Amino acid sequence: MDSRIATLRAVLEGRAVRVSDGIVAAQIEGRGVGVVATRALKAGERLVEFPLAELANPRTVKAAVEKAAAAGAAGAAGAAGSAHQTMALWVYLQRFRGAQMAQIDGGRWQSFVAVLPRDLSSWPLMYSAEQLRTAPAEVRTRVERMRAQVRADWAAAAARSGLEIELDRFTWAWLCVNSRCLYFRMGEMAAATDQLTLAPYIDFVNHGPPARDGATESRVGVAAAGPRQRFSLTTTRAYSAGEEVLLSYGAHTNAKLLVEYGFTVADNPWRALDVTAEVRRLLSAEDRERLDGWGYGGDVVLTDDRDLPLQVEVVLAVVAGVDERFVHALMAGQTDGRKIELRVRAVLTGVLERVVAEAERMLTRGDLTADVARLYRERRELAQLHS
Template identity: 35%
Template structure:
């Protein structure tokens, strides 16, 4: 692997990419490849600088794939019919299956499919650990379902636009590389979900929930450069991290295949449990008010959405349009005063705490049942971590 990293660095330098002598990329146990400070690095150091054409995004991928085709063909078949994820996944698939690829130095250091064996989507596609998906918390399972749908849609589109015969496993590897290694870079005229860019070697940086570097487009000596810049000092030998975003462990597991032992964004989703407390009339009321679903707790507080939902859940009457009940009218007015911030909602807190306590007990019982079924491999450890943090939060709400 060291030889391949050296080859990648040389290839990038041939493309006018600046790699600071203060850093080096190296394999790290249990985390693939990481970036280490070879020498002390001060806050504000540009450790990677890319000319924009050296990045891999929809524009550069399209230019590379179709440099011998007409602009009209590219516009119709690629821009109009494929998303950035689909196009980039096909680009990597194409380079992975092409001899003497121009991008071979980059492709050679990308994760193998085996490196993604902790990702639930991969369990599903390869039918390797399908049983574990059923053990995931409800919100995490819903995330997996969305990823499965997206992957199936993407491979269908790529098959119809680019090639009829697709090796599913190779495409899955390419798709996961795009999904797990892309950075956000604003592309003029593109929606945010399509502003995807791969920056070779920057994608070696592992995740931290606390930002330690920033990315930006900066003008250096009159030229626009895509830069990775340190936001703190680093001592020699320290690993340099990049935050992938403010993500909970369930998200990290689905998108990247890992969880953090300590995650500052940890929360407990109780949407399913709260929804069970609501009849159709109350759900409709919350829908109208913009507070239906997405109910969470942290170690320190419950979200305002959760407070509102619990207040509605404990209300005996929700006023219908044709109701003339004074009790219903008063209750509705009290709820709307709370929702709008004109009331502190103190009248709801005692019963909300009782409801939360019952929910918390159920969360703990479910977690204990699942944890008892788990083994001790990496996949089981990640799932156990999801339930351990659920139990840890739930225990703070038992009265």
Template identity: 30%
Template sequence: MSEPNEKLDRLVKWLESRGVIISNAITARAIPGRGIGVVAVSKVASQEPIIQFPVDALLNPRTVRQKLTELIKSDISVALKLFQPHLPITTVKKTLAKNLTKRVKTDKTELRISSVHRNALNSLSSHQLLAYYLYQEAKLHDQGEQAEWALFIDVLPRLQDFKSVPLVWHVLQEENSKNLLPLLPNTTLQHAQRMIKQFNNDFQTVRSIFANVDDLNQFLWAWMCVNSRCLYFHMEEAPSSDDCMTLAPLVDFLNHTDINHCTIDVIDTSPVKKFSKAQKFILETGRSYEPGEEIFLSYGPHTNSFLLCEYGFILDQNQNTQLDITNEIINLVCQGNENHPKAKYLAKYGYWGDYTVQHDSISYRTEVALAVAQVSDAMVQDEPAKTMRQLEAAQLKAYMIGVTDGYQYKARSNELLAPILHAIIKNGQDAINQLSRLDLDFNVENIINLYKELIWIAESQLV
């Protein structure tokens, strides 16, 4: 058995010792070009549970906060070692009766310390907390100390495996990729810049709380592991759905497809439907599989632009592929001015922004915005109007709320859209020509394929 398989085997046995149930019909193995994947080794039926976790065996903010809180309570020195000095450690004053034992005093001191640092833990987002915990566990593991999640860390990708992610290009600033960021399509660049901003904020926030975070590259590795492998798990205490993040080893080895193969569900076998040890986090198949078939999981209806920024890959054929023309449509409708009457009109009815085109369709939001671009400013304002203008305004509103098909706007909408699509095609071809002069590697190839995809969509709409 090869070394990677030995590590996987140890992880599986450890998970099973924690109450995780893994079907004998599946196995995790290396998939050429895609890292580790999950494959059927015998026939798997549709709607068959293949991995089942007790919820307390998951790695998420709930279990991490519980673990760190227990450590702090058990030993004051842990707080002194983990947390920054600016988080005050307040001890109990000597106002206790003389007959109280030193142990009582110690207990009260520990209780005060744990409450101070519990507040610090609770201030962190799920992403920040999970990234820190992986970072800390990896440091312990590297130093030969005991790390609870060492067997999981052993099979996680290394930082070099994330080198196809634009955020990683930016942070590492390696010669062969540091100049690629400005060459990304505009929508992809904007997504990458948001991730860069979030990562920098998360790194600084975590460093402001924990004293032992000093390795930027290792934190980047931990942050990317969480970002690329997290799954949704509802937690009542989470401030928002974005904070309902969990890591489930083995489940996160399933590679992505744009077609649903499996579903994730949480069931409660206890009489009272609330969080309890009776809850189970279950991965269930959506269809049957023959031996040797890879089992996939859809990460969501994501475009290739999204997949590249978040995970570092694109699909050869992606049914969710779309062309984002939000900036172009906003400039067309109101010259980029959000205070323009047409901008306010679109916002009032919930049609402001998010304008997209697919190869075989134009989004309804885009169609509505193109219709609004055709009418006068007065027509969208709340002011006395002539009878004809009132009729036209009523027609526009009827189209906007789906009462009519807006046939009267179609021809002009196509005329307004054509120059936008021609400009995208030209800009894409120019970018491909520039990229083709660079040394071809997987990063350059991915960017070229993104431009080819955008050109394909634009040309499809011009036919």
């Protein structure tokens, strides 16, 4: 891998991408590839700078995708897809139709595709059915949504390109994009979820959770103005030689990190206990319909803060059979929950007891991944905090 990383860096630098002499990407034990400081780095130091035209995003790869699609039976008639779908199709074509793409773009992205991870087995989307059943309900729900989106994008990409696209290979490409893309605003992309780009080498930087006050290890974004605009990775604090450079992927819980990026982190400051599945089992179909109509049918999530969010309080009040007029007053802020606190807490206690019992039962198993075991330990700790 190190030789492939060195090749990628040389190719990028040959395309006017500046990579600081103060960093190197290399294998880090237990963390895959990461970026390490080779000397002391100052806060505000730009570590990687991309001319915007050298990024890989719907703006820069559109023509290549359209040319590849034109070779398909129905490619010319296909409608443009979302940014994620477009980029997944592009990564798929680059890896699995490399010879065809080399004729289109001269093979300029092959050094990037060569360093993309081949083994994505740590992503729950790639778990076996039996393995997925061992994960908490929140993870299973997230995976179901992701699987539906991947299948929709796969079907649309195949129809759009007119090519025979294998679902397992497209899934690999989709996950690579999902876990490596960065926010990049493009005016021609209307949806917020479409503002994304791939930035080789920057995507080697591992996640460092943002602090509760919003402080981060480094940042990415567009610097300068006009024709000299650059997309850059910039430190926000000083680093010592040998220290790993980190970048926040967002204020994400470990459940979200696992599903979206294939890992969890120890001592994550963004802990949350999702008890949606446990609570929804206590609601009748009529109750769920009422909550949806009131705009309170969303997830039921507890954090390190012992105070109950209004969303949680309302749902638990419905489970407890609290008079609907009181629930409406609660939602409108005309009363607080003190009058129903005992009833709400009784429901919550039962839910939390089931969470703790499930976590303890699952943690006795010998077939959990380290990440799934960490999720159950977190769930037990948060349930005990709120008990």
